[in-house]
Amino acid sequence: MIKMGNSKRKFILNRREFIKTSISSITAFFGGSLLRVNSIYSKENYNVGDITVTWAGIFLYYLPVEVAKEKGFFEEEGIKVGKIFTSKGGATTVRNIVDGGLPFGECSADSATSAILKTKEPFKLVAGAVKSPGSLAWVVRPDSPIKKIQDLKGKIMCFTSPGSVSEALAALCLEAAPGIEPGEVKRIAAGGVGPGYILLEKGEIDAAFTLEPTTSTKGTKFRILFYARELVPDYFQTFWMARESFLKTHPHVMRGFLRARAKGVKFILEKPEEAAKILIKTNEVATTMELAMKTLKEEGAITGEYYSDNRFIKRGLDLVEKGMKIVGSIPTDAKIPWAEIIDQTHIEEAKRIKLI
Numbered sequence: 178m179i180k181m182g183n184s185k186r187k188f189i190l191n192r193r194e195f196i197k198t199s200i201s202s203i204t205a206f207f208g209g210s211l212l213r214v215n216s217i218y219s220k221e222n223y224n225v226g227d228i229t230v231t232w233a234g235i236f237l238y239y240l241p242v243e244v245a246k247e248k249g250f251f252e253e254e255g256i257k258v259g260k261i262f263t264s265k266g267g268a269t270t271v272r273n274i275v276d277g278g279l280p281f282g283e284c285s286a287d288s289a290t291s292a293i294l295k296t297k298e299p300f301k302l303v304a305g306a307v308k309s310p311g312s313l314a315w316v317v318r319p320d321s322p323i324k325k326i327q328d329l330k331g332k333i334m335c336f337t338s339p340g341s342v343s344e345a346l347a348a349l350c351l352e353a354a355p356g357i358e359p360g361e362v363k364r365i366a367a368g369g370v371g372p373g374y375i376l377l378e379k380g381e382i383d384a385a386f387t388l389e390p391t392t393s394t395k396g397t398k399f400r401i402l403f404y405a406r407e408l409v410p411d412y413f414q415t416f417w418m419a420r421e422s423f424l425k426t427h428p429h430v431m432r433g434f435l436r437a438r439a440k441g442v443k444f445i446l447e448k449p450e451e452a453a454k455i456l457i458k459t460n461e462v463a464t465t466m467e468l469a470m471k472t473l474k475e476e477g478a479i480t481g482e483y484y485s486d487n488r489f490i491k492r493g494l495d496l497v498e499k500g501m502k503i504v505g506s507i508p509t510d511a512k513i514p515w516a517e518i519i520d521q522t523h524i525e526e527a528k529r530i531k532l533i
Contacts (some may be wrong), residue, residue: 222251222252222255222256222257223255223256223257223427223430224257224259225256225257225258225259225280225281225430225434226259226279226280227259227260227261227262227277227279228242228258228260228261228262228279228280228281228282228283229261229262229263229264229270229273229274229277229279229282229283230242230261230262230263230270230282230283231263231264231266231270231283231284231285231415232263232264232265232266233261233262233263234261234263234459234460234461235263235391235460235461235462236388236389236390236391237307237311237389237456237472237473237476237478237483238283238306238307238414238415239261239263239283240441240445240452240455240456240478241438241439241441241442241445241484242258242261242283242438242441243261243441243455243456243459244441244444244445244452244455245258245437245438245440245441246258246261247455247458248440248441248444250436250437250438250440250441250444251433251434251437253437253440254433254434254436254437255433256430256433256434256437258434262277265337265338265368265369266337266338266341266342266343267285267287267337267338267339267340267341267344268288268291268292268338268339268340269338270282270283270284270285270288271284271288271289271291271292271298271340271418274300274418274420275292275298275300279420280419280420280423280427280431281303281417281418281419281420281423281431281434282417282418283306283415283416283417283418284415284416284418285340285341285342285345285414285415286342286345286413286414286415286416286497287340287341287342287344287345287497287500287501287504287506288340288341289302289415289418290302290416290497290501290506290513290518291340291501291506291507292418293418293518294507294513294518295506295507299420299421299422300418300419300420300421301418301419301421301424301518301519301520302416302417302418302489302518302519302520303416303417303418303419303424303431303435303519303520303521303523303524304416304417304435304438304485304487304488304489304523304524305413305416305417305485305487305489305490305493306413306414306415306416306417306484306485307413307414307415307483307484307485308411308412308413308414308482308483308484308485308490308493309406309410309411309412309414309477309482309483310346310404310405310406310409310410310412310414311388311389311406311414311475311476311477311478311482311483312388312389312392312404312472312475312476313342313343313346313386313387313388313404313405313406313414314386314387314388314392314401314402314403314404314405315334315347315350315384315385315386315387315401315402315403315405316377316384316385316387316392316396316399316400316401316402317377317383317384317385317399317400317402318377318378318380318399318400319398319399319400321383321400323383323384323402324402325402325403326350326351326354326357326402326403326408327354327355327356327357329351329357329361329362329383329384329402330357330361330362331361331362332362332363332383332384333362333363333364333365333381333382333383333384334347334362334363334364334365334382334383334384334385334386335364335365335366335367335373335376335377335382335384335385335386336364336365336366336367336386337366337367337368337369337370337373337386338366338368338369339366340506341366342412342414342415343386344364344366344504345412345497345500345501345503345504346405346409346412346500347359347364347386348364348500348503348504349405349408349409349412349496349499349500349503350403350405350408350409352499352503353408353409354408359503367382367385367386370385370386370387370388370391370395370396371391371395373385373386373387374387374395374396374399377399384402385399387399389471389472389475389476390460390462390463390468390469390471390472391462392475393468393471393472393475394462394468406477409496411490411492411493411496412493412496412497413485413489413490413493413494413496413497417435417438417487419431419520419523424520424523428522428523431523432523432524435487435523435524438487439486439487442484442485442486443486445473445478445479445484446478446479446480446481449470449473449478449479450466450470452473452478452479453466453469453470453473454466454469456469456472456473457469486528487524487525487528488524488528488529488530489515489519489521489530489532490530491530494513494515497513498511498512498513501513515532515533516532516533519532
């Protein structure tokens, strides 16, 4: 368990504790008293219980939801949200949602899509979340002879975990860069950003994955090799996925939740300093105003480049599909049936796009 001081929320990493705590969420979904809440305008808020967001409390994926909690946007929609659980990205987040009986959560685009397509989990993708690579980058040792991405040919680079954003982006960046192919670089899972740093320091790999705020705290000893945004600017990092049974019985709750999240995104854009204060209160790494603001700027969170306002973007979906093909998540001749696995009825009609 990660504890971030008395003034900070606790983001649980222990899988057993996660599933144990999630029992209360299941009770909330099926408890008689809560099922009587039929409107977002009810006097009694609907308790959705706990949710999970990939890398909550460490990286910025969770911030719109945290802002929505802090500023009362969920209450305005008649919703009460419990704890925000974290995970180490990739398929782990999906398993936490599935095994924990949670109604919805934010996961890597690759893992969420794979869970629906390959393992036939009873979920739908309901909203776009993080729509660009932001500060995601790969670093090398300061004395490394590697000066550009093409120099990674025959070398080893790491990502965090299988099915993660970093796995897909590593492959996409190598595919997009001229003079190098994904198959010419060995790519391994390190288990996280910190473990990747350790492998790099030991000389066991040649380039390690990183992102803010960790880059500006623990990664200052390394040299930035390239930013993913330079090669793949429109990649969808994360989606919101929701249990189909929940969508059928409580569609108004899902809509209210996503409206509140969109308000959180707007708040970050309009009041970045206040958003930074909320980040400091809830984040394990960004503990000063200077670092919090730098993180928001580096990610593009205060310029509108980072967070989606829940809408899906065609170019981003295309890149998710391409990345999944390169890493072998789906066959190279496969076509993801986005129209079948995405349910846009829970976002505003003006935000919906045509899917095939």
